[in-house]
Amino acid sequence: MTDTPGENPMTCPVCSAPATPPKCGTCGRPALAPFEGTDLLVLDGVRHTYGSGPGEVHALREVDMRVRRGEITLIVGPSGGGKTTALLVMGLLLKPTAGQVRLAGQSMEDASESERTRARLLQLGFVFQQFNLIKSLTARENVMVPMRYAGVSKKHAGERASEVLTALGLGHRVDHRPADLSGGEKQRVAVARALALGPQVVLADEPTANLDSVAGQRVVEKLAELASANGTSVVIVTHDTRLAPIADRLLRLEDGALVEQDVSAFAGGHP
Numbered sequence: 001m002t003d004t005p006g007e008n009p010m011t012c013p014v015c016s017a018p019a020t021p022p023k024c025g026t027c028g029r030p031a032l033a034p035f036e037g038t039d040l041l042v043l044d045g046v047r048h049t050y051g052s053g054p055g056e057v058h059a060l061r062e063v064d065m066r067v068r069r070g071e072i073t074l075i076v077g078p079s080g081g082g083k084t085t086a087l088l089v090m091g092l093l094l095k096p097t098a099g100q101v102r103l104a105g106q107s108m109e110d111a112s113e114s115e116r117t118r119a120r121l122l123q124l125g126f127v128f129q130q131f132n133l134i135k136s137l138t139a140r141e142n143v144m145v146p147m148r149y150a151g152v153s154k155k156h157a158g159e160r161a162s163e164v165l166t167a168l169g170l171g172h173r174v175d176h177r178p179a180d181l182s183g184g185e186k187q188r189v190a191v192a193r194a195l196a197l198g199p200q201v202v203l204a205d206e207p208t209a210n211l212d213s214v215a216g217q218r219v220v221e222k223l224a225e226l227a228s229a230n231g232t233s234v235v236i237v238t239h240d241t242r243l244a245p246i247a248d249r250l251l252r253l254e255d256g257a258l259v260e261q262d263v264s265a266f267a268g269g270h271p
């Protein structure tokens with residue numbers, strides 16, 4: 001995988017300045033060549049098998065999937081159906097046994113580990129069930145971590161963190177540490193961290209599992225709202241079919257096979 005320098009400057013997702021690869025001259029965020037296509041993340045014929053011989057498990061069987069720009073996709077299905085495995089493959093955390101993964105038009109097949117790490121940092125955002133915040137850091141500092149890691153200046157990272165936290169309704173909590181935040185607030189900090197660098201796709205693994213239904217609904221609605229305002233796609237793995245009304249697409253993974261379902265059939269929240 002290589003970044004071909006684009007001729008046209010893109011708008012920096014962190015500080016909104018015009019940015020030309022290799023990086024934004026204003027805040028320091030690495031700038032990627034613009035991708036004009038619709039299918040931000042593509043899985044083609046993806047299979048994944050754990051183990052071998054009599055103990056082998058076919059977690060994904062010939063999965064084809066397209067994550068389109070700005071869409072919210074929900075992946076549901078029974079326990080053991082392959083949802084986490086699919087999310088790990090989409091997040092470039094697991095190389096599938098067979099098949100292709102393409103992120104913003106780039107095949108990941110021959111990408112080196114450092115190219116995958118860079119793509120994860122700049123092009124993908126992650127939200128986990130357990131929030132995964134650093135306890136000793138404030139909300140703002142937590143959101144700044146990936147930006148600082150990517151090379152964004154401290155000043156711009158701080159400003160951007162405050163901006164995203166405020167957009168998520170946490171403007172009055174930026175200096176609080178995780179221990180002083182509610183579960184829903186912690187998850188909104190995690191959402192802010194996932195969105196701060198302007199990823200193309202956010203991958204969320206059971207983001208409402210540790211929240212009550214009202215807090216969970218609010219977090220996911222906010223995530224969907226901010227993501228679609230920026231053309232960011234969101235993929236949510238969940239058991240919580242009450243989230244179906246915010247989704248553009250509902251996919252069901254059962255025994256490693258993916259089937260598209262009608263979102264409206266779940267509008268009432270029944271599995």
Ligand SMILES: Nc1ncnc2c1ncn2[C@@H]1O[C@H](COP(=O)(O)OP(=O)(O)OP(=O)(O)O)[C@@H](O)[C@H]1O
Nearest residue numbers: 050051057059077078079080081082083084085086
């Ligand atoms: N590291 C592993 N080694 C061996 N088998 C695994 C491993 N991880 C998952 N599996 C198996 O792969 C299949 C798919 O698991 P996966 O965790 O992707 O399902 P899931 O739909 O996310 O389940 P859940 O809803 O319970 O989290 C299951 O049969 C599981 O036991």
